[in-house]
Amino acid sequence: MNKISFIGAGNMARAIIIGLVNSGVLAKNIMVANPSEEKRLKLAQEFGVLQTDDNNKASDFADVIVLCVKPHFISEVCQRISQEIDITGKLFISVAAGRTVEQVQQPLVQGSNKALPALVRVMPNTPSQLGLGMSGLFASNEVSIEQKSIAEKLMSAVGKIIWLDTEDQINDIIAVAGSAPAYFFLFMEAMEKQAQSLGFSAQESRMLVQQTALGAAQMVAHNDDDDISTLRANVTSKGGATHAAIEQFKHDGMEEMVKNAMNAAIARAEEMAK
Numbered sequence: 001m002n003k004i005s006f007i008g009a010g011n012m013a014r015a016i017i018i019g020l021v022n023s024g025v026l027a028k029n030i031m032v033a034n035p036s037e038e039k040r041l042k043l044a045q046e047f048g049v050l051q052t053d054d055n056n057k058a059s060d061f062a063d064v065i066v067l068c069v070k071p072h073f074i075s076e077v078c079q080r081i082s083q084e085i086d087i088t089g090k091l092f093i094s095v096a097a098g099r100t101v102e103q104v105q106q107p108l109v110q111g112s113n114k115a116l117p118a119l120v121r122v123m124p125n126t127p128s129q130l131g132l133g134m135s136g137l138f139a140s141n142e143v144s145i146e147q148k149s150i151a152e153k154l155m156s157a158v159g160k161i162i163w164l165d166t167e168d169q170i171n172d173i174i175a176v177a178g179s180a181p182a183y184f185f186l187f188m189e190a191m192e193k194q195a196q197s198l199g200f201s202a203q204e205s206r207m208l209v210q211q212t213a214l215g216a217a218q219m220v221a222h223n224d225d226d227d228i229s230t231l232r233a234n235v236t237s238k239g240g241a242t243h244a245a246i247e248q249f250k251h252d253g254m255e256e257m258v259k260n261a262m263n264a265a266i267a268r269a270e271e272m273a274k
Contacts, residue, residue: 002029002150005058007077008068009034009043012095015129016066019157021047022131033058056084064091064150067104071096075107082110091147092119093154097174098272101140101167118142120151123173124158126181133159136173138166171269175262183261188213 004020006013009032021027027048033055034040040051052058059065059081069077074096081087087108094104101121108117120143124135135155139148148163155161164170188209195205219231236242 002063003031003061004029004064004066004154005031005033005062006066006068007033007055007058007081008070009036009039010068011126011129012124013066013068014043015124015131015133015158016068016154017043017047017049019128019131020154021049023153023157025157031058031061055081059085059087059090062090064093064154066154067092067094067096069096071099074099074104078104078107079110082108082113084111087113087117088115090117091143091150092117093122093151094119095122095124097123097178098269100273101138103273105140116140116142118144118147120148121167121170122151122155123170123178124155125178128158131158134177135159135161136164136170136177137161138164138170171266171273174269175265179265183258184213 004025006017013032017030017032020030028050030047031050031052032040032043033052035053037053040053043049044051050061055077065081065087067074067077074094092104092108096104099121101119104121105116105119109115119140121138121140122135124133127133128135133155135158137151137155139151143151152161152163162173164173192205192209195208196202200208220228223231232246236246
């Protein structure tokens with residue numbers, strides 16, 4: 001069984017660890033490294049995983065190293081690992097937003113490590129914390145078929161995944177899935193506010209909006225054979241109240257607004273990568 005180490009103990013590391021343990025990966029094969037004793041001890045106590053404050057120790061322990069540190073720390077972290085540890089044959093998985101494969105690989109070519117390491121770049125989203133994530137994965141040329149399978153299993157533990165043909169598509173994933181929960185939250189927030197203005201209490205408004213959103217998402221998930229447009233049409237009787245609302249959305253340019261917002265996310269992601 002592959003041993004897995006997490007460099008960083010934030011929300012994404014926690015989400016993946018929960019998924020792995022629930023899928024049957026033994027806690028003794030998982031290690032968490034983090035400078036915060038509180039964070040790593042909490043994970044150790046909850047799930048029985050190993051823990052350390054030493055990134056090098058965690059990296060030496062593992063076959064798979066998941067980089068869950070903040071993007072601006074990743075170069076320093078990778079340099080220190082490569083200077084002290086022989087990383088030959090190890091698979092690195094990076095969830096650092098805005099850091100390209102090259103930007104992560106280059107600091108790992110230090111000391112005795114002359115060859116570029118196998119690296120899978122992952123763009124997950126926050127519902128991964130509930131096991132309902134959507135992640136895009138891109139593999140560097142050094143990643144073997146077996147290592148791709150390992151990465152796929154690891155990220156499938158927290159939701160759905162798709163493999164990307166080019167690294168540029170990571171930015172598209174950011175727009176379509178990575179940033180997208182915030183789009184839905186914004187829409188729900190606007191609905192909640194309007195519900196309150198109609199006289200519903202804050203608690204009632206929250207329940208009305210969240211349950212309706214949950215139900216709509218489940219209808220999409222449970223009707224794979226139907227286009228989303230068909231599901232929308234099924235609840236939009238011509239001349240009815242829903243039809244009036246949909247027509248107003250169209251009149252106000254909702255589709256154009258969504259397109260522009262997603263393109264803005266892509267453009268910003270491209271800037272961050274530079």
